[in-house]
Amino acid sequence: MAGGKQLLLLAAFLPLIRCQQTPTVSMLPDLKQVFPGDLLFLTCSGSSTGEVTWYLNDKVLKSKDKTLKIAAAEPKDSGSYSCEINGKRSANLSLTVLEYAPSASLTIKTGHPVMRTQMSVILKLENDEGLKGWVCRVKRNEVIKKIKLKVNDNPVSLSFQPKQLNVMETVFWCFNEMGESRSNQVIIRTSDKRVSMEMYPLPAVAGESLTLKCLVWGTNKISQSVFYKGNSVFETVQGSESHKIQTMTESEVGSYKCEATYKYVDQTVSNSHTDTSDTQDVPVYASPVRAELSDNMGCSCSRCDSSMLFRYYKKTEDSWKMLDSNESLDSSGTYRCRAVMHNMRTLPSRSVTKSSFSSVLTISVVVILIILVVCGILIWLYRKRRGSEPLYEDVRQKRHGDNKEPEYDTIQLEAAGGRERKGGEYEALKKEDMKEGEYHTVGVEGASGGDGGYQELKKGQKEEVYHTVGDHVAAGPDGGYEALKREKCRSKIMKP
Numbered sequence: 001m002a003g004g005k006q007l008l009l010l011a012a013f014l015p016l017i018r019c020q021q022t023p024t025v026s027m028l029p030d031l032k033q034v035f036p037g038d039l040l041f042l043t044c045s046g047s048s049t050g051e052v053t054w055y056l057n058d059k060v061l062k063s064k065d066k067t068l069k070i071a072a073a074e075p076k077d078s079g080s081y082s083c084e085i086n087g088k089r090s091a092n093l094s095l096t097v098l099e100y101a102p103s104a105s106l107t108i109k110t111g112h113p114v115m116r117t118q119m120s121v122i123l124k125l126e127n128d129e130g131l132k133g134w135v136c137r138v139k140r141n142e143v144i145k146k147i148k149l150k151v152n153d154n155p156v157s158l159s160f161q162p163k164q165l166n167v168m169e170t171v172f173w174c175f176n177e178m179g180e181s182r183s184n185q186v187i188i189r190t191s192d193k194r195v196s197m198e199m200y201p202l203p204a205v206a207g208e209s210l211t212l213k214c215l216v217w218g219t220n221k222i223s224q225s226v227f228y229k230g231n232s233v234f235e236t237v238q239g240s241e242s243h244k245i246q247t248m249t250e251s252e253v254g255s256y257k258c259e260a261t262y263k264y265v266d267q268t269v270s271n272s273h274t275d276t277s278d279t280q281d282v283p284v285y286a287s288p289v290r291a292e293l294s295d296n297m298g299c300s301c302s303r304c305d306s307s308m309l310f311r312y313y314k315k316t317e318d319s320w321k322m323l324d325s326n327e328s329l330d331s332s333g334t335y336r337c338r339a340v341m342h343n344m345r346t347l348p349s350r351s352v353t354k355s356s357f358s359s360v361l362t363i364s365v366v367v368i369l370i371i372l373v374v375c376g377i378l379i380w381l382y383r384k385r386r387g388s389e390p391l392y393e394d395v396r397q398k399r400h401g402d403n404k405e406p407e408y409d410t411i412q413l414e415a416a417g418g419r420e421r422k423g424g425e426y427e428a429l430k431k432e433d434m435k436e437g438e439y440h441t442v443g444v445e446g447a448s449g450g451d452g453g454y455q456e457l458k459k460g461q462k463e464e465v466y467h468t469v470g471d472h473v474a475a476g477p478d479g480g481y482e483a484l485k486r487e488k489c490r491s492k493i494m495k496p
């Protein structure tokens, strides 16, 4: 009986005791190593009431929330974190944000950083040392689950499709259960708006570019995209072109959205629709260390630890293949390098293209051929406009004098035939290196005579060059490139 009373007493005081508990700081997800760009949440738990004061190295932080969000970690976020509620201060949680990138890369193979709810993405995991023993984690709201990968042998690359996206923000990352290596995080957000704004890479890297693109689910017939920072327009582009912020700095941090004017794929009425995307915050973080590659293929890294080794990569059709240490860099191709340690590495260097003698020869031949064709067209146009008249007169006079009518006819036919044949040659060549649409334009312009044909050709070439540059520079510090490359696939998938 007495024991029961004691228990009752204890039960009455239990809530009071709990209130007096010292709070604790916990980190979600609980990563062993924190790399630049990681998304983290620090939570002050213990007492449920009262205002929270956050400290970093004993300095008071602005946030008064129970949960402190680090949207894109960077080395300057390192330090001792503690929180205080009702005068009770927690123990320190020590956070170290490394200066390098993780050794494995996780990218979006199919899909985008912003998807619609219930859709899913395909992710691609790559690790130079192979993926044996690797698993992934997925964080949906507060819940973290494991994703088992079916790994046979020890592949360096693997694609997998996680379950549908059912929360606002889903975070993926992978790690080696037997070692310390891990990948970067991939964050997929959902939006039920018809228009979504995609940013590559997100979070943005200080000093590097950020590409913004306005996409509309179900159609690629976009006539105009307007980009907003806060509530003011900062760029309007025609069609579905993207907008690139060349250099991200602290002043570019903010909330962005876009507005697209579009039509549905099989829409027959002429009026367009205009919709706005959700607003997205763009955090910026300091770039991890990057290796440098010189024109004569020397890899270096001034900020790196001296124990790091250099690794070279050669561009293949859809990825970068690591070269064995005994493989030479002599063959023609595009190369880049990184400095590596057992569980981290630098960002890749810029890429350097090396052309062998045979490819120089091929390029020269192609250039000469193009010059010849252009000269041919110009001469033909010139003759057509000016030269043909007198020539025809001459011939006719001569033939008239000789009075040989059939021969005159033959010559005229031959001349006409020659002209056509030249046109035919030109078409065949153009078809090879121009898109269907551009080719038609060139044909029409050429037929109208004058310098029009030449001008149009120049325009077409410029267009090609622009597209190439766009894709290339959009390559993020590590992963952005893949996502953007999938652009073409996406528009196919989206068509109902």
Ligand SMILES: *[C@@H]1O[C@H](CO)[C@@H](O)[C@H](O)[C@H]1NC(C)=O
Binding pocket: 057, 058, 080, 082, 090, 091, 092
């Ligand atoms: C927490 O870290 C700060 C800064 O390093 C230090 O001044 C303080 O004494 C630490 N607090 C505890 C309880 O260890």
Ligand SMILES: *[C@@H]1O[C@H](CO)[C@@H](O)[C@H](O)[C@H]1NC(C)=O
Binding pocket: 324, 326, 327
């Ligand atoms: C490089 O050396 C490895 C063994 O260390 C060998 O298996 C591989 O075939 C070599 N590669 C070349 C291109 O010689």
